[in-house]
Amino acid sequence: MAPVQAQPLRIALLGYRSNPHGGGQGIYLYYLSKALVDAGHRVDVISGPPYPRLDPRVGFIPLQSLDLYRNGLRSLRPRHLSSMSNVIEWSSKLTGGFAEPYTFSRRAVKFLRRHGHRYDIIHDNQCLGYGMLELQRMGLPLVTTVHHPITSDLRIALAASNSFRERLLIRRWHSFLGMQARVIRQLHHVVTVSETSRQDIARDFGLQPAGIDLVPIGIDTEQFRPLPEIPRRPQRLMATCSADAPLKGLRYLIRAYAQLLSQWPELELLVVSKLRPGGETEQLIQQLGLAGRIRFVSGISTEQMVKYYAEATIAVVPSVYEGFGLPAGEAMACAVPVVSTDGGALPEVVGDAALQVPAKSADALAAAIDSLLRDPQRREQLARAGRERILEKFSWARCAERMAGYYREVLLRADG
Template sequence: MRIGILSYRSNPYCGGQGVYVRHLAAALADLGHRVEVISGPPQTFSINHQIPVTRLEGLDLYNPQNPFRTPAPAELCDPVNFLEWAGVSTMGFPEPLTFGIRAFLHLKDRLHQFDILHDNQCLSYGTLMLSRRIPFVTTIHHPITVDRGLELDAAPNAWKRFKVMRWYSFIGMQLRVARRLPHIITVSHASKADIQSEFSLPAERFHVVENGIDTERFKPMPHIEREPGRIIVTNSADTPLKGLAYLLIAVRKLTDEGRRIRLIVIGTPKKNGAIESLIRTLGLTNVSFTGHIDDEAFVEHYARAAIAVVPSLYEGFGLPAGEAMACGVPVVSTTGGALAEVVGDAGILVPPADADALAAAIARLLDHPGLARDLGKIGYRRVHERFTWHQAAQRTLDVYRKVIRADRQTR
């Protein structure tokens, strides 16, 4: 099969959407199919030598190495570039819209080279036009309206709320496009139910294909000893959706109880942001951030951890939970979104936004090392039985075949 995967902004080494594209494309290629990724920034996107990546050049105004740069006049002569610059200049996020336009312009004369196109949550008017010319499916990982709602709730004043609404103004386009697409892949039954409700979509349009976990990368390292009291969390620190604030409050509670614990956050907090402020307010000295680390260091952190915590208020799937389980680390997780589906009986589940429940669950595992070991083993088995990229690719291929058959019947 000849497959084109569209990804408007996806770092292939961090962030759920980029990881999804990278591993799904590789697994499809391993099954003998021809895959091409059509990608927006970052321009470092690569998978392996078998899979070509076509990069659609844009202004990349959110590049952390040169954020909000001033484009050269020649760049703004391009109408799509001008649209992108205007959107960013007015505090919006125009990249789904502009990537979709660029993808349509690039692919409209190449469609004979593909059997199917697979959009990774761009949901742009440009990709909608492509869907009318070729078998087409889109993946929606979770309803982005949830992110918007949580950020609005966390906004301290009217100006901040206006900025949140402006940033998420692309949601209107995505809702309109999603309602016109007959085939949608989503990564959990919880996401399916929530997207169906938030987007007002019929259930028959959905195909649930659970994500995989990179079990070659995330695996136990028996030669590294786990450190008692060492807790790990993988987190976009200043995103309210990820719930780190509740874990920090739980750490304060456990510390006040006299427990010797250390929290390692895989990530970087926003300078002078809400998380740094909360750490100062709580007087925590046993919390450290790793910043950007390479793959080997990441897995070594899991190997040293006694417990992995996933405090998210909502996850469409929950890759951090699966990655910890693949490393044999016992998990404490909220039930936000699909996390209960992923963790199952391999961890302790608590309600979202409940610092006391997080603290109690962590204390239980610290006090019962036998239970922690058992949960680590159950989690490892669960990932290998249900959540490999090979399985995800096979199920995705089943969806592709259904979409192609349906497309032939309607054209």
């Protein structure tokens, strides 16, 4: 038999929810699975809904759930009660909880108990449900990616809350974190995407940083690329961030935009996100008198997003915290000058190829944007430097190469 190092690997990538339009975890699964297949490995993505968009060469195994965040509590039918996972999912949602990581891990154990022998390695994408410990006990080689500790999301959401009741609901929704903390401390192979995330995960979950491996993610520089044939709008800002997630800092950009309009009355703001009617972001827009001035787009293709980047004068990343910072990397790959906060791992991504400002400061964002609007030469310099930095330091081919090497190390340790 050939040594394990020489063989293509059979990989199962697990994602409890994997739609790429739903957040960075879906994007990670799409590109990592594609890059691993490009490198000659065989990959199946095993996912709960909302389901992923995948390269046609990647296998897909759906693990059906109630998908209550799309279907609602009234979607429960008598036939669903035959599954304990369904009952747990429904009762948790009924009381304001989020049980999907736990129930997905139960379903994954059920599937892999029968079919785990098909794979050399199981790679969990931040589910951290109790079922992952069961897979480990079953002897299946398991690797877990943690993009960043969701404890950061919890702290930021609590700080942004306006009432005791709201804080109560936030804590209830994040109650799955107790499970994740207990699980991660018992996992043998944890990997993350940035040095900032490594330190934050270690701090929040009581781990040693040296016990967490690092494999930075990549940017699809073939899709996210300059489109010189598309003219830039003379005054358009663009941001890609969840509208009502305090972690993403859109409120600070909106306040900065309100300031900038006094000097730049024709300035546009395009936000790639879905605006929730009646949500905090919409309320802020109304309070600042910006109704009709900010354009929100959602559910768009990657091709359309790249076209929007090509039209943008400046891309803004206002995040309070990022475990990596895909929006910054994608904008830089498109040769758009970037204004970024220093939240989380963003300095690791943008380096000196963007203007950086302190997180949670609308004034600092406004000043940096204003300075770039007044300096076309500086914008051109940052656009070139950003594209060069992404090409040099971040690619999915390199990510897949490093991840496959990590898989092989795990397998060799298991054989030893």
